[in-house]
Amino acid sequence: MTQMHSAVGSFTAVPGLSTVQEPLPMSGAAWRRRYQISLLATDSVLILGILLLTVNVLTLDASGARMADVLGLGGAIAAGWMTMMALFRTRDSRLVGTGAGEYKKVIRASLATFAATAVVVVLLDLEHYRSLLVLALPSGTVLLLSSRWLWRQWLLHQSRLGHHLSKVVVVGRPKDVRYVAAQLAKKSGAAYAVVGAVYEGKSNPAALHTGNRLVPVVSGLRKVEDFVAHTGADAVIVAGHLRKGSSYIRELGWRLEASSTELVLASALTNVAGPRITMRPVEGLPLMHVELPQFAGGRHLMKRALDIAVSATALVILAPLFLALSIAIRRDSPGGAFFQQERAGKDSAVFTMYKFRSMVTTAEDELELLKDQNQGSGVLFKLRDDPRVTRIGAIIRKYSLDELPQFWNVLRGDMSLVGPRPPLFSEVSGYEEHTRRRLLIKPGLTGLWQVSGRSDLDWDESVRLDLYYVENWSVAGDLIIMWRTFKVMLKPVGAY
Structure with a gap:
């Protein structure tokens, strides 16, 4: 040896x-510099492109004078947007390529740009140019986020090859x-x-x-x-x-x-309080400040508004799928199409959670006979080849289709689109003191637990992810988790 x-x-x-x-092939510092330059070039092309396209649409029937005004305003917005992207450090080497922070900074920089532009438009009474904001803001932000996602996919591919x-x-x-x-x-x-x-x-x-x-x-x-x-x-x-x-x-x-x-x-400390930590030097002494988590206020109103809008839209769009799944479930095994169960909501409030039935109707009675085969961790019961699961049930569980009726719970206000996993009261009774902090906000239809492995996670990791979310959630973070959930549904991991 x-x-x-x-x-x-x-x-x-x-x-x-x-x-x-x-x-x-190159040091981390070298490839990150090259990657930042690539992001800068892409951001510049997209911002200029979307504003030029918007200006062309607005000036189709415009006079020469008005066309010059619109071009001038569009150029100013482009310069301001790029400046905000730099000021908000959207290409920070510590953020690019991993986590949700990069996407959040792009969104904040875009919102700040158009907030400042909207103030100018109002103060100068430029009513004719408001459509420039309405068209450019959402489309430009979506393009920027999409480009960052595509760059990240390329970066992930390179990392699998041992590069970058x-x-x-x-x-x-x-x-x-x-x-x-x-x-x-x-x-x-x-x-x-x-x-x-x-x-x-x-x-x-x-x-x-x-x-x-x-x-x-x-x-x-x-x-x-x-x-x-x-x-x-x-x-x-x-x-x-x-x-x-x-x-x-x-x-x-x-x-x-x-x-x-x-x-x-x-x-x-960063396991749970990461985004709430700020450094404040006082007379050469670096003090680490941990902001208090917010469990009420304006952000929660925005979260509720998003819950209502998305859940109502989803229930309408998914109605044909609900009908098809209901028929398939009833034909596959005796019993109704839906399963309902009491769960613990915010502050341990009792609510009835709805799911598509994926097990035989006697599943609750047979649970005691299977507890010695439990493959779950902590207070959770999980069995990879659970004999109670029906044929259709195995399919809808794999792709998380059994969870879709919970959009109704979200619309009612029992749950949120994103949050901790909704626990059984038998699980809550076994919680340690710190674990009960999962109940400080509404449980979610999806969450960090779902996009990070679901049943493949051990109990401690599930708790850590839920506590991290409870204390550090944001609307932008929720949107990213929902996008990641869609990807996980297409390529299921840990769903059984």
Whole structure:
């Protein structure tokens, strides 16, 4: 067995397993700069294109003077829009390619642009040009979001080939390192590739399993920067709290400056409070502020308005599908087409949740006989090959069609389009104190739990996702989750 030595210690190469990834074609900083330039070019072309198209529509029958005015206003809007895209940091290297933050910033920049333009139009009494706003705002925003999504698909494809990834070394206690590495492997998308780990302490396993790869591990924090150089990493992620304290982290940052290696801190606090955290330096002391979560107010009124509009439209459009599914379910097995069950809503309020029936009518009575085969986690009962599921039931469960009647619950106000999973009261009775925070807002027809794996998630991860949503939701985030839900329905994961 071959031993590899460096200034940071030693690690053992495991026969038959690749522990070090092949060098990537360019550093994380280099490819991100090129990617940002590509985004800038695309944004510019789309904004100018949509405004030119809108101006052409508005000036078909216009006089020369009015055409010049419209062109001037269109050019000003284009310049303002691009400025807002820059001010809102929509191409921030820390956001592009992963998460919902990039999309949210594009939406906010677009809304800010047209809010400012609307004020100018009103103040200068430019009533004839209001249609420019009405046409350009929604179409331009949709085009920008679509282009970002297409770029992200390209980036994801490149990441699967091992390209365009920021290579990182994770540093910390073994448990924290394993957790951060697992989360990055599952969810970072086109962002990070873990190429090594440094454990604080004396533990020195040969390699760390991350995703479908193994990466080298060394022990001891004395010479982290040497291991970074050995692996060719672009960044170091400090996972959790180190026993050596903040002074070590400060000194590590200084030592990494020579190689332009980024230092990233992964705090347990960000698991739930991430978007509500802001830094405020006071006399050289960086204070981390955590804003209070909002469980009422204007944002919730907007959420309710969206719930009503979408659920009412969905019930009308899906009426033929409801009829077809009802007939198929009744013909497939004895019993009605719908299943109803009491669930816990906001603040543990009782409501009746509706679903298409996917099991035999005696399913509740047979549950006790199957509990010893439970494959779920925590207080959940799940069985991958549940004998109570009917033939049609298996199909509608796979594509989440059994959940469609919950649009009625959303319209009634029992549920929301997006939120935590609606729990049974038997589950609520087994909740720990912190888990009860899931009940602070309405349960959802879909949510982070559905787009992140559903039944394949363990209990702790399901709770973490729900608590994160409860305290950090936004309307823009809801729209992104709904879009991701549509994609998951087409390519089901964890639905059984």
